[in-house]
Amino acid sequence: MSAEQLAQLSDLLVVAAVLLYVFAMVAFAIELAFGKGRADKPAVASSAAPEQAVAERAEARKPVAVAAGGTTAAAEAATPPDERASAAPSDDHAAVTPSGGGAAVAGSGATGSATRAAKVALALAWVGWAAHLTAIATRGLAVDRWPWGNMYEFVVAICFAAVTAFLGTQLRYNVRFLGAFVMVAAALGLGLAVKFFYTAAGPVVPALNSYWIAIHVTAAIISSGLFTMAGVSGVLYLVRGDGVSRLPSRADLERVAHRAIVLAFPLWTFAVIAGALWADRAWGRYWGWDPKEVWSFITWVAYAAYLHAKVTAGWRGRASTIVQLVAFACLMFNLIGVNVFISGLHSYADV
Amino acid sequence: MSVQEEPAKGQVKEQAEERPEQHVPRQVGLGPVGWLRWGWRTLTSMKTALILLFLLALASVPGSLVPQRGVDPDKVARLYEQSPTLAEWYDRFQLFEVFTSAWFAAIYLLLFMSLIGCIIPRTATYARELRRKPPAAPRRLDRLPHSASFEGDLDVEEAARRLRRLRFRVVTGDGWVSAEKGYLRETGNLFFHIALLGILLAVGFGSLFGYRGNVLVVEGDGFANTVAAYDRFIPGSQVSAESLEPFSFQLADFKVAYQVTGDKRGQALDYDAHLKVSESPGAPARDYDLKVNDPLEIDGTQTYLIGNGYAPVFKVTDGKGQVAFDGPVPCLIEAKATMTSGCVVKVPDAQPSQLGFLLRFLPTSVPLTDGTYASAFPGEVNPEVQVLGAFKGDLGLRSGRPQSVYELAPPEVLKKLTPIVMGKDVPKPLAVGQSVELPDGVGTLQFTGVKEWVTLQIAYDPGRVPALIAAGTAVVAIALSLLIRRRRVFVRIGEGGAVQVGGLTRTEGSAAGFAEEFADIVKALSAGEKHVR
Numbered sequence: 001m002s003a004e005q006l007a008q009l010s011d012l013l014v015v016a017a018v019l020l021y022v023f024a025m026v027a028f029a030i031e032l033a034f035g036k037g038r039a040d041k042p043a044v045a046s047s048a049a050p051e052q053a054v055a056e057r058a059e060a061r062k063p064v065a066v067a068a069g070g071t072t073a074a075a076e077a078a079t080p081p082d083e084r085a086s087a088a089p090s091d092d093h094a095a096v097t098p099s100g101g102g103a104a105v106a107g108s109g110a111t112g113s114a115t116r117a118a119k120v121a122l123a124l125a126w127v128g129w130a131a132h133l134t135a136i137a138t139r140g141l142a143v144d145r146w147p148w149g150n151m152y153e154f155v156v157a158i159c160f161a162a163v164t165a166f167l168g169t170q171l172r173y174n175v176r177f178l179g180a181f182v183m184v185a186a187a188l189g190l191g192l193a194v195k196f197f198y199t200a201a202g203p204v205v206p207a208l209n210s211y212w213i214a215i216h217v218t219a220a221i222i223s224s225g226l227f228t229m230a231g232v233s234g235v236l237y238l239v240r241g242d243g244v245s246r247l248p249s250r251a252d253l254e255r256v257a258h259r260a261i262v263l264a265f266p267l268w269t270f271a272v273i274a275g276a277l278w279a280d281r282a283w284g285r286y287w288g289w290d291p292k293e294v295w296s297f298i299t300w301v302a303y304a305a306y307l308h309a310k311v312t313a314g315w316r317g318r319a320s321t322i323v324q325l326v327a328f329a330c331l332m333f334n335l336i337g338v339n340v341f342i343s344g345l346h347s348y349a350d351v
Numbered sequence: 352m353s354v355q356e357e358p359a360k361g362q363v364k365e366q367a368e369e370r371p372e373q374h375v376p377r378q379v380g381l382g383p384v385g386w387l388r389w390g391w392r393t394l395t396s397m398k399t400a401l402i403l404l405f406l407l408a409l410a411s412v413p414g415s416l417v418p419q420r421g422v423d424p425d426k427v428a429r430l431y432e433q434s435p436t437l438a439e440w441y442d443r444f445q446l447f448e449v450f451t452s453a454w455f456a457a458i459y460l461l462l463f464m465s466l467i468g469c470i471i472p473r474t475a476t477y478a479r480e481l482r483r484k485p486p487a488a489p490r491r492l493d494r495l496p497h498s499a500s501f502e503g504d505l506d507v508e509e510a511a512r513r514l515r516r517l518r519f520r521v522v523t524g525d526g527w528v529s530a531e532k533g534y535l536r537e538t539g540n541l542f543f544h545i546a547l548l549g550i551l552l553a554v555g556f557g558s559l560f561g562y563r564g565n566v567l568v569v570e571g572d573g574f575a576n577t578v579a580a581y582d583r584f585i586p587g588s589q590v591s592a593e594s595l596e597p598f599s600f601q602l603a604d605f606k607v608a609y610q611v612t613g614d615k616r617g618q619a620l621d622y623d624a625h626l627k628v629s630e631s632p633g634a635p636a637r638d639y640d641l642k643v644n645d646p647l648e649i650d651g652t653q654t655y656l657i658g659n660g661y662a663p664v665f666k667v668t669d670g671k672g673q674v675a676f677d678g679p680v681p682c683l684i685e686a687k688a689t690m691t692s693g694c695v696v697k698v699p700d701a702q703p704s705q706l707g708f709l710l711r712f713l714p715t716s717v718p719l720t721d722g723t724y725a726s727a728f729p730g731e732v733n734p735e736v737q738v739l740g741a742f743k744g745d746l747g748l749r750s751g752r753p754q755s756v757y758e759l760a761p762p763e764v765l766k767k768l769t770p771i772v773m774g775k776d777v778p779k780p781l782a783v784g785q786s787v788e789l790p791d792g793v794g795t796l797q798f799t800g801v802k803e804w805v806t807l808q809i810a811y812d813p814g815r816v817p818a819l820i821a822a823g824t825a826v827v828a829i830a831l832s833l834l835i836r837r838r839r840v841f842v843r844i845g846e847g848g849a850v851q852v853g854g855l856t857r858t859e860g861s862a863a864g865f866a867e868e869f870a871d872i873v874k875a876l877s878a879g880e881k882h883v884r
């Protein structure tokens with residue numbers, strides 16, 4: 001196939017992915033709609049505060065407390081009190097149910113239509129994912145370079161990373177409840193890319209012609225995808241009241257978000273540092289407070305604040321979720337806002 | 352964080368000595384030492400760290416919205432012209448240099464003090480923790496989050512050996528084994544925070560002992576690394592003029608490759624500045640192709656290619672028939688896409704009166720339907736020069752006031768010049784070799800050729816390698832800190848070979864996957880049982 005045909009195929013596949021994601025979203029939504037409502041706790045039926053639920057479950061596993069209590073004072077001191085309080089119940093049993101169980105949303109008595117919708121939704125999402133992957137690969141072949149050299153390609157890749165993060169997690173844990181929302185985010189992101197950022201396939205400016213694009217941008221894309229999944233969970237956390245809801249419990253949502261961020265934060269740190277290394281090669285300084293650098297730094301500090309909030313008394317739960325979403329807003333502003341509103345050295349950002 | 356609650360031992364003693372009435376109720380007042388202690392404790396508390404992190408993020412925001420002197424000085428100058436009052440207010444709050452401002456420094460210094468106050472006690476705790484033994488096994492292992500049991504001829508010694516082989520730290524007792532691993536988590540956390548400190552120190556060191564500068568070099572010209580040779584030189588406070596690495600080079604040739612077809616026609620594909628480099632005075636010259644993303648490094652001093660443009664060559668013959676000017680003139684780029692450039696030629700040596708020209712350089716000149724000319728492509732296909740204006744009179748160059756080379760003269764001088772070619776007199780653009788005869792026999796301007804110029808940045812930063820080491824440490828350490836879990840495994844061996852295994856993780860958020868690991872551990876422990884049956 002010629003480069004032009006490959007580029008055309010890539011454009012078509014992006015549109016196909018958008019459509020498939022929209023259909024998948026509908027199917028995920030049907031599953032949510034027909035699933036059973038749940039209280040704001042994974043197991044216990046009463047509507048007590050989450051802290052109490054934690055205590056209850058700690059109670060149920062008393063020997064754990066004994067084991068922890070048996071440690072010396074030094075060990076206690078090394079563990080922040082909040083962490084200690086949650087050490088026992090935060091084990092995988094209390095975490096999101098393993099994928100095989102498949103009951104987190106639908107519940108054991110779920111109707112057949114919900115289960116069927118779930119299967120269809122996942123199948124559609126995977127097909128969309130494959131189309132999306134092929135779109136990126138054909139684009140890369142068409143331009144004969146890493147296919148994230150401009151805003152369009154970058155946004156397409158981040159949406160792909162977000163869907164991959166979701167589907168990859170789904171392989172091991174049941175996080176189908178996120179499906180509808182991740183699909184919306186991915187479809188909107190792709191739509192945005194096609195509508196506003198579309199750039200015909202072509203070569204990049206010499207500054208972008210470097211192996212650093214593979215390292216720096218890839219790390220940024222993967223971590224952004226994971227942060228997106230955490231962001232979706234965070235929004236659901238806030239949207240979900242603490243009463244009965246079809247959404248999973250707040251504790252589960254928080255756990256999904258935390259797990260994604262724990263993976264994404266070191267990657268983001270690496271992405272920023274790799275960017276500094278590239279800047280050192282390309283611009284003659286490793287850090288110069290270019291707007292993009294400023295916002296990467298802000299994003300990094302904000303996620304560090306989230307990790308701190310998670311272990312600070314009085315900041316867990318709602319407050320740390322809000323911190324997480326502020327950090328996510330910074331990330332999004334950096335990816336899109338900075339390119340559109342502020343000019344800087346990052347030349348790929350030309351829209 | 353509980354570490355903070357444990358006061359430093361020295362401090363307690365000191366306080367007890369100074370204030371024997373320690374047991375007196377607190378209402379009496381804290382006293383200076385008490386206040387110090389309170390201040391230190393507040394500063395190093397987790398909540399303060401959190402708030403300082405927020406402040407740091409918030410304080411960075413204006414750094415991206417207000418133009419920064421260090422990043423884009425031209426934009427700052429423009430703001431001063433457009434809205435002087437606003438600019439003055441910005442300046443008053445150091446908003447043009449956010450990242451070197453006093454208030455920004457206050458935030459990060461407080462944060463790093465808090466960090467030090469956090470690291471020290473944690474290091475002490477960590478050192479003790481390293482030597483600590485895992486706790487004794489609880490009695491009922493089946494109540495742990497993970498548990499399993501099997502029959503086998505495992506004894507305590509063998510179980511301990513197998514767990515040690517899995518790199519657990521192990522203690523044994525009467526019929527039980529207790530094992531723990533994942534200590535790298537705290538190691539990672541400590542190293543991460545220490546590495547942050549390292550980055551700050553490296554950046555500070557680099558800005559004291561490093562320098563950077565910019566220089567414009569035209570094809571054929573050279574550069575020697577001395578302070579005087581720079582167009583702009585920004586040294587750190589500890590840099591002396593003699594410490595500059597004494598290399599030099601000549602720009603032999605500069606080439607740009609452009610995309611010639613398709614949507615991206617005219618986009619630059621590759622820049623190549625061919626240098627002849629001498630590493631020290633008198634050393635033989637070697638060839639070097641300087642490219643974007645590929646700086647020239649000489650003993651820690653980096654030379655980067657950061658910009659380029661055209662420098663058409665002109666020859667000016669004055670009214671007395673003498674050559675008053677002959678050489679390339681670097682032009683300012685007016686339109687990046689077509690490299691249409693504006694040039695200024697000043698001829699203070701012309702007789703009987705000085706001459707000045709405003710010119711436009713078109714690398715690929717094409718006539719438009721309305722009779723004007725424009726450049727259609729950034730490459731040098733049909734280079735032509737338009738004479739926009741010619742002036743005679745005193746250019747004011749000898750007044751001692753510094754002047755921009757891109758400006759014919761400051762406005763007050765410009766007013767006094769006599770225009771000799773203006774508006775409708777403007778001749779057809781000149782091709783290479785053509786010349787224009789000025790009215791009244793004041794002289795001739797000839798366009799004789801085209802050269803190119805490059806702008807180079809030359810930077811020396813002794814902090815970059817330490818910063819890289821610290822940053823690399825930070826990445827590895829944060830990954831360890833966030834991804835490793837502390838986990839404990841207990842084994843109890845009952846009568847008749849009944850073996851019970853229990854396990855738990857002690858870290859929130861990273862418990863995922865422990866079920867699999869636990870299953871593997873149980874398998875490793877029971878590996879011998881097949882032989883028994």
Ligand code: HEM
Pocket residue numbers: 080083265301303304307308311352394395396397400404462463465466467468469470540544547829832833
């Ligand atoms: C320079 C600013 C700082 C940054 C960017 C930063 C970043 C981080 C990050 C990303 C983590 C997560 C690692 C983990 O959870 O294991 C963390 C953990 C931690 N930080 Fe900081 N930190 C900073 C300053 C401080 C300060 C000033 C303190 C002390 C008051 C502090 C105390 C802690 C503690 C105790 C943890 C461990 C939390 C845990 O056990 O999970 N940090 N920090």
